[in-house]
Amino acid sequence: MVSCNIFYLSILLLSIISIQKSNAEFSTEDCAALGFIKANLLCSSCDQLKDFSLDELVVHCKECCHKDVTAPKEKKYARAVLEVCTCKFPAYPQIQAFVKSDRPAKFPNLQIKYVRGLDPIIKLLDKDGIVRDTVAIEKWNTDSVEEFLRTHLDKEEDDDRHYLKTNQI
Known part of the structure; x- marks a missing residue:
């Protein structure tokens, strides 16, 4: 016992x-x-x-230490529309600098749309053109906008653009 x-x-x-x-x-x-x-x-x-x-x-x-948590995969979108009002450019000089620079040309699936009276936003669309997310960007600088687009936009492989780049018939 x-x-x-x-x-x-x-x-x-x-x-x-x-x-x-x-x-x-x-x-x-x-x-x-x-x-x-x-x-x-x-x-x-x-x-x-x-x-x-x-x-x-x-x-x-x-x-x-804390155990590493795998970062969630960034969500990708087929297209984006940056909507801004030119009359509000003085209030958002960084957004104006982005829009007027050559940076938007780096994103063929980005459209810039001028909407009267609107604070700057980015609408993210799926491949069917349906708006899936909207992000307010009024406090962003030019680098932040570019990095966001680089992270969240799919690389566009448009057949017409491919034709022009390769000069194939």
């Missing part, structure tokens, strides 16, 4: 130790003392420490 109790007691003790080890994650203060910002630290960054011969930091880094 005594050996049975010792057995169960040892199993209980091992269970408690393993639970404590699994909850032994460092606090925010502990991580800050080690030079890690717990809220922003991804575990994939810890693996990069080895590249700089900082192997001794990897264990502590792993105690402070």
Whole structure:
């Protein structure tokens, strides 16, 4: 009977130790003392420490990091329409700079539409021409607009454009 109790007691003790080890994650203060910002630290960054011969930091880094979550795949759209009012250009100089630059030409599936009185927006359309999303861009700069379009627009492979580029009959 005594050996049975010792057995169960040892199993209980091992269970408690393993639970404590699994909850032994460092606090925010502990991580800050080690030079890690717990809220922003991804575990994939810890693996990069080895590249700089900082192997001794990897264990502590792993105690402070968050598991990497695979980024959701960016949604792609067939076309976009940037709608803006020219009378509001003075209020949105960055949007005006984008529209009047050569940047829109980089996106053959982007249409610029002038709508009186409208704050600048981008409408994102599917391949059937149905508006799927609308994004307000009044606070964006020219680089943000270009990056957004590069990220969210499909590369257009229009047959007519292909014909003109390759000069085929």
